[in-house]
Amino acid sequence: MSILLFLAMQNNVLILDFGSQYTQLIARRVRELNIFCEIKPFSAVPEDVSGYKAVILSGSPFSVRSEEAPHPDLSQIRGRVPILAICYGAQYIAHFSGGNVAPSNTREYGRAKLETIVSDPFFKGVSEQSQVWMSHSDTIESLPDHAELLASTHDVKNAAFKIEEERIYGIQFHPEVYHTKEGKRILENFLVGIAGLEQTWTPDAFVETTVNELRQKIGDDKVILGLSGGVDSTVAAVLLHQAIGKHLHCIFVNNGLLRKNEFQEVLDQYEHMGLNVKGVDASDRFLNALKGEADPEKKRKIIGKVFIDVFDDEAHKIEDARWLAQGTIYPDVIESVSATGGPSATIKSHHNVGGLPDFMKLSVVEPLKMLFKDEVRRVGASLDIPDERLGRHPFPGPGLAIRILGDITPEKVEILQEVDHVFIKGLVDWGLYDQIWQAGAILLPVQSVGVMGDERTYEKCVALRAVESTDGMTADWVHLPYEFMQKISNDIINKVPGVNRVVYDISSKPPATIEWE
Numbered sequence: 356m357s358i359l360l361f362l363a364m365q366n367n368v369l370i371l372d373f374g375s376q377y378t379q380l381i382a383r384r385v386r387e388l389n390i391f392c393e394i395k396p397f398s399a400v401p402e403d404v405s406g407y408k409a410v411i412l413s414g415s416p417f418s419v420r421s422e423e424a425p426h427p428d429l430s431q432i433r434g435r436v437p438i439l440a441i442c443y444g445a446q447y448i449a450h451f452s453g454g455n456v457a458p459s460n461t462r463e464y465g466r467a468k469l470e471t472i473v474s475d476p477f478f479k480g481v482s483e484q485s486q487v488w489m490s491h492s493d494t495i496e497s498l499p500d501h502a503e504l505l506a507s508t509h510d511v512k513n514a515a516f517k518i519e520e521e522r523i524y525g526i527q528f529h530p531e532v533y534h535t536k537e538g539k540r541i542l543e544n545f546l547v548g549i550a551g552l553e554q555t556w557t558p559d560a561f562v563e564t565t566v567n568e569l570r571q572k573i574g575d576d577k578v579i580l581g582l583s584g585g586v587d588s589t590v591a592a593v594l595l596h597q598a599i600g601k602h603l604h605c606i607f608v609n610n611g612l613l614r615k616n617e618f619q620e621v622l623d624q625y626e627h628m629g630l631n632v633k634g635v636d637a638s639d640r641f642l643n644a645l646k647g648e649a650d651p652e653k654k655r656k657i658i659g660k661v662f663i664d665v666f667d668d669e670a671h672k673i674e675d676a677r678w679l680a681q682g683t684i685y686p687d688v689i690e691s692v693s694a695t696g697g698p699s700a701t702i703k704s705h706h707n708v709g710g711l712p713d714f715m716k717l718s719v720v721e722p723l724k725m726l727f728k729d730e731v732r733r734v735g736a737s738l739d740i741p742d743e744r745l746g747r748h749p750f751p752g753p754g755l756a757i758r759i760l761g762d763i764t765p766e767k768v769e770i771l772q773e774v775d776h777v778f779i780k781g782l783v784d785w786g787l788y789d790q791i792w793q794a795g796a797i798l799l800p801v802q803s804v805g806v807m808g809d810e811r812t813y814e815k816c817v818a819l820r821a822v823e824s825t826d827g828m829t830a831d832w833v834h835l836p837y838e839f840m841q842k843i844s845n846d847i848i849n850k851v852p853g854v855n856r857v858v859y860d861i862s863s864k865p866p867a868t869i870e871w872e
Contacts, residue, residue, distance in 0.1 A: 367391050367392065367407050367408065368385055368390060368391070368392035368393075368407065368408070368409045368410070368546065368550075368552065369392070369393065369395060369401070369407045369409070369411070370382055370385070370392055370410075370411045370413060371394075371395060371396075371397045371400065371410065371411070371412050371413060371427060371444075372394050372395065372396050372413050373397050373412070373414065373415035373417070373425045373427075373443050373444065374415050374416055374417070374425070375413040375414035375415055375441075375442070375443070376416075377413070377414060377490075378394060378413040378414075379394070379685070379828060380531045380532065380828075381413060381441070381531040383531075383727055383826065384538070384539060384542055385411075385542065385546065386556065386730065388539070388542060388543055388546060388554055389554035389555065389556045389557055390546055390547075390552050390553075390554055390555075390556050391556040392411075393725065397425045397427040398427070400427055400428055400429065400431060400432065401431070402431060404432055404435055404436055407436055408436060408437075408550050408551060408552050409436055409437045409438070409439065409545070409546055409550035410432050410437070410438045410439070411438075411441065412438065412439070412440040412441060412443070412444025412445075412447065412448070413441060413443070413444060414441055414442030414443045414444065414490070414491070414529065415442070417443065418456075418492070418493050419446045419450045419451075419456050419493065420450070420456060420493070424447075425447075427447075433521050434520075434522075436522075436550070437523075437524070437545070437549055437550040438521070438522065438523045438524070439524050439525075439526075439542075439545050440523060440524065440525040440526070441526055441529060441530070441531075442490065442491050442528070443491070444525070445495065445525030445527050446491070446493055446494075446495055446527070448523055448525050449495045449498060449499060449502070449513070449516070449525060452499040452501075452518065453499040453500055453501075454496075454497050454498045454499040455495070455496045455497040456493050456495055456496065457493065457494065458492060458493055459491070459492055459494040464490050464491075465488070465489060465490075466486055466487075466488060466534060467486070467487055467488075467489050467508040467509065467510065467511065467514075467528065468485065468486060468487070468508060469481070469483065469484065469485045469486075469487055469506045469507075469508060469514065469515075470483065470484070470506070470507050470508055470509065471506065471507050472485075472505065472506045473503070473504065473505045473506065475505055475517065476544060476548045476549055477505060477515070477517065477524050477541065477544050477545060477548075478505065478506065478515075478541070478544065479540075479544050479548060480537075480544070481537050481540060481544075482537070485536060486534065486535065486536045486537075487508070487514070487528035487529075487535045487536075488528055488529050488534035488535045489508070489511065489527065489528050490529060491527060494511060494513075494527065495513040495516075495525075495527060497513075498513055498516050499518065501518055501519075501520065502516045502517065502518050503516060503517050503518075503519065504516050505517055505524075508528075511527055513527065514526065514527050514528060515527070515528075524549070526541075558730075558733045558734045558736065561726075561730075561737075562594065562597075562734060562738060565594055565598075566594060566597050566598045567598075569594065569598035569599065569720070569722060570598045572720065573598065573599055573602070573678060573720065575599075575602060576599075576602065576675070576676075576677035576678055577603075577604060577674075577675055577676045577677060577678070578595060578599060578602060578604065578676070578677070578679070578680050578720065579604050579605075579606060579670055579673060579676050579678070579679050579680065579717070580592050580595060580603060580604070580605045580606070580679075580680035580681075581605075581607075581608065581662065581666060581679070581680075581681065581682075582605045582606065582625065582630075582632060583607075583682065583750070583752065584607065584613070584617060584621035584747070584750070585682070585747060586728070586731055586732060586735060586744065586745055586747055586749070587684050587723055587728075587731055588681075589682075589735065589740060589744050589745075590682070590723060590731050590732075590735040590738065590740065591680055591681070591682040591721075591723050592605055592630055592680075593628070593630075593735070593738045593740055594738070595680055595720075595722065596629070596630055597738070601631065603630070603631060604631055604633070604673050604676065605625070605630050605631055605633070606633050606634075606635055606665075606666065606669050607621060607622060607625070607632055607633070607634050608635045608637055608662065608665055609634065609635065609636045609637060609638050610637060610638065610641040610661070610754055611637075611638030611639070611641050611642045611768065612641065612658075612753065612754030612755040612756045612768060613754055613755070614750070614755075614775055614776065614779070615772040615773065615775065615776040618634065618636070622634045624741075624743075624744065628740075628741075633669070635665060635669060637661070640661055640665065641658065641661050642763065642764075642765060642768070644657050644658075644660075644661050645657055645658070645756060645763040646762070646763070646764075647762055648762060648763070649761045649762045651757060651872035654753065654756050654763070654872070655753050655756075655757065658752070658753045658756060666679060666717075670717060676717065677717065677718060678717060678718050678719070678720050679717040679718070679719055679720070680719075680720045680721070680722070681719060681720075682721075682723055683721040683723065683724045684723050684724065684726055684728060684731055685725055685726055685727050685826075727825075727826040727828075728749065728825070728826045728827055729825045732745050746788075746789060748779075748788075748791065748792065748793045748794055748795075749792070749793045749827065750795075751870055755771050755772065757870050757871070757872040758771060758775075758795055758796065758797045758798065758870065758871065758872075759771055759797075759798045760797065760798065760799055760800045760871060760872060767798055770798060770815065770851060770852075770853050771796060771797075771798045771817070773851045774796045774798070774817050774847050774851050774854060775796045777843065777847050777850060777851065778794065778795070778796050778819055778843055778847070779794065779795075781839065781842070781843045781846065782794060782821070785836075785839050787839065790823075791821045791822070791823060791833055792822055792823050792824040792825070792830065793821070793822050793824070793827075793830075793869055794819075794821040794822075794833075795819075796817050796819055796820070797817065797818040797819075797820060797860075797871050798815060798817055799816045799817065801815075801816050802814055802816070803816050803855065803856045805855030805856060812855045814853050814854055815853050815854050815855070815856075816854070816855075816856040816857075816858065817847065817854055817856070817857055818858045818859070818871070819840075819843070819857060819858070819860065820832075820860045820869070820871075821833040821835060822863075822864070822869055827869065829863075829864055829865070830863060830869050831863045831864075832860065832861045832862060832863055835859070840859060843857070844857040
């Protein structure tokens with residue numbers, strides 16, 4: 356084990372997830388402080404906590420008074436490492452330490468101001484009347500006898516408290532959300548000032564640690580990596596290349612659902628990066644499998660199965676291949692499987708999440724599965740990957756299949772490729788591309804009446820989508836200039852046969868998702 360890896364293991368934060376919608380955001384904020392953290396469900400508290408220097412308890416949609424509420428065993432943690440208990444976590448600590456938690460007279464949701472802040476390292480540098488964000492229906496009416504009140508708000512008397520002898524800090528607000536203006540300072544006060552964590556989790560540290568781990572894990576085995584042309588698979592490929600060199604065999608599959616000219620353009624770019632890449636054109640195989648299927652989840656499953664079949668074929672051509680590498684990142688895992696291991700609804704399935712069928716005889720390696728998208732880009736920059744690769748917008752694994760609502764035909768794919776090409780090229784030409792996190796076009800399953808020249812038309816409608824985000828977990832639509840929208844609409848209708856109407860999607864995530872399927 357490398358010294359860096361050992362230190363990373365000893366300089367770690369455990370986040371126990373009680374099902375809060377903000378748990379992943381806690382992890383992001385901790386990582387932004389250059390401190391490594393990992394999330395585990397409340398039901399899987401490690402028996403050995405010696406590798407953690409702090410524990411954070413998340414919020415929850417449950418009430419601590421409910422029989423269905425999460426009840427973790429904290430006996431291995433309390434008194435051993437500093438604990439930051441947020442919202443439900445704070446109520447849980449108070450309730451089971453002799454305090455009283457009861458329903459609030461009014462739902463405490465939204466902005467509030469901290470008042471009567473007690474001088475304490477936890478609030479070092481935090482100003483009076485600092486804005487925080489509340490989101491709970493229960494409230495701590497009375498603290499345990501051995502707890503000390505640290506701050507209140509106008510409506511919440513026990514907004515923050517500590518239990519000194521156990522180094523527990525409880526807060527009923529959420530420091531991880533944007534609306535808590537000094538939340539990052541509060542987290543840093545706890546993690547660095549109180550828990551004594553070192554801020555050493557940097558892209559360079561991740562690269563060194565991950566490369567060492569991959570070498571130890573894979574050894575001299577051969578690895579097959581499915582390149583998509585996107586940021587995630589590219590960064591995964593370069594990491595693996597640094598670790599195992601010639602033993603990495605990259606395969607870039609044309610599923611017939613890529614952007615216009617993308618297959619050859621991506622192959623040309625990878626050729627200059629020193630990677631061993633083979634292009635496989637399986638367009639007909641994918642399109643034939645998708646023929647007549649309109650259900651979005653079934654389309655994803657079909658594409659995932661064909662990907663596996665293609666990789667199985669290619670694996671047989673590479674002697675002694677033992678591993679399949681994937682560019683899975685944290686949001687993929689979060690949206691496919693509940694972070695708590697409970698019955699949370701799956702938002703959408705991801706073709707690269709969930710392992711492989713037994714017949715493939717390949718083990719999976721996912722070097723990026725604990726990173727958010729912005730972290731992947733920073734790691735890529737540390738690896739000296741060209742900006743044009745790192746700056747590429749995310750593109751869904753199933754490709755245009757989930758941007759064509761309804762069944763897939765070669766004709767529909769060609770129409771959408773042309774529309775997408777006009778839109779993306781326009782964003783580049785107008786200097787807007789780098790201001791946007793993700794953009795694309797959607798072919799709608801409707802036709803509308805139009806007039807072109809002196810003739811009536813009855814043709815297809817397309818929707819344009821452009822969002823700003825940092826990790827894809829939340830997103831807002833982008834206010835594109837009216838002049839740009841007018842020109843792009845005209846260009847699409849004039850240059851793409853079969854389209855006579857263009858609309859723009861102004862939905863945010865949530866409640867919508869970035870993709871339409």
